[in-house]
Amino acid sequence: MLLLSREDIKKVFTIKDAIEADKKAFQYVVEGKCEIPLRTNIQAPKYDGCFLFMPAYLEEMDTASLKIINIFPHNIDNGIPSSPAQVLLIDGKTGLVTAVLDGTYVTQLRTGAASGAAFDVLAKKDCRIGALIGTGGQAPTQLEAMLAARKLEEVRVYDMNPERTKAFAEQMQEELKAYGTRIVAAASSDEAIDDADLIITVTPSSKPVFDGTKVKAGATISCVGAYQHHMQEMDPAILPRASKIYFDSREAVLSESGDILIPLEEGIITEKDFTGNLGDVLLGKVVGRENDDEIIVFETVGVAAQDLVAAKEIYDKAVEAGVGIQWG
Known part of the structure; x- marks a missing residue:
């Protein structure tokens, strides 16, 4: 069994690799090839926590996976991660566990890559300005995926905490300087989305974090x-302004996401307004962007197929490069 840490993964797998892996995963989902x-969600009420188990099996790749991600919000008070995770990769021919990967980083990569894949497929070609709302654990890979998908002049970052926003923007400017994009802190979400071609929201908010009337055409x-x-x-x-609405998985979004479920319940939209899954566009089953004036919305909640495909590709690259620690 191969043990792969965050640093091991960084040596062999880039955000662009993750974007391509997500594209494959989304197609497998649409084709029904991935089980x-x-x-499974087991609550731990004593600690306001929960244990989540996310399995997947892809016969075409002779691979299964199980992501264990546990949400314990009070961990942060003790200086430890609030969402520790591991991904187990399993040989579909023998049932042997072939690798254990840092699931927190795999999750960050594949979640950021979902936005990157959506922008790569659905965004207009000529984009200059990006906006990122949220500076938590998922934000760095979201930002890098945006930069990998389109060559941008500037990305404006906004979070409710101004000091955190400034620190995040400065850190990302240094870490992602190879992209040649200005990364700046915005004083408000209005300032962040002003004239923005690409917008990402990555927060746990229960109320809207931007003004939908101020999003520009295109x-x-x-x-x-x-x-x-x-x-x-x-x-x-x-939503009424959007020309098209896409999902990573319509089934998953309609079982979980308040972004879509609440407007449905309030009658703001109906299911007739949904265009399809991103995998449908990739397979040529559904049309993508048709002009540079369309506003396009992509809603993603994540599917286990993303973990499986990313983990398998990371494992293959690690074996080839001799990266990781053999155990057992």
């Missing part, structure tokens, strides 16, 4: 954070 049971928006019914980052005002 994805409902995730923008592409990826909403990432609303993975529960009560969460709603997206301003529902953007």
Whole structure:
């Protein structure tokens, strides 16, 4: 069994690799090739926590995976991660566990890559300005995926905490300087999205974090954070303005995301307004962007197929490069 840490993964797998892996995963989902049971959620009320188990099996790759991600919000008070995770990779021919990967980093990569894949496929070609709302653990890979998808002049970052926003922007400017993009702190979400071609929201907010009436024509928006019914980052005002609405998985979004479920319940949109899954566009089953004036919305909650495909590709590259620690 191969043990792969965050640093091991960084040596062999880039955000561009993750974007291409996500594209494959989204196609497998649409084609029905990946078996994805409902995730198991075991509550730990004594500690306000929960244990999540996310399995997947892809016969075409002779691979299964199990991501264990545990949400314990009070961990942060003790200086330890609030969402520790591991991904187990399993040989589909023998049932042997072939690798254990840092699941926190795999999750960050594949979640950021979902936005990157959406922008690569759905955004207009000529984009100059990006906006990132949220500076938490998922934000760095979201930002890098945006930069990998389009050559941008500037990205404006906004978070409710001004000091955190400034520190994040400065850190990312240094870490991502190879992209040649200015990364600046914005004083408000209005300032962040002003004239923005690409917008990402990645927060746990239960109320909209931007004004949908102020999004410019031609923008592409990826909403990432609303993975529960009560969460709603997206301003529902953007939905009637959107020419097209896409998902990573329509089934998953309609079972979880308040961004879509709340506007449905309020009658702001109907299911007839949904265009399809990103995998449908990649397979040529559904049309993508048709002109540079369309506002396009992409809602993602994440699917276990992303973990499986990313983990398998990381493992293959690590074996080839001799990276990681053999155990057992």
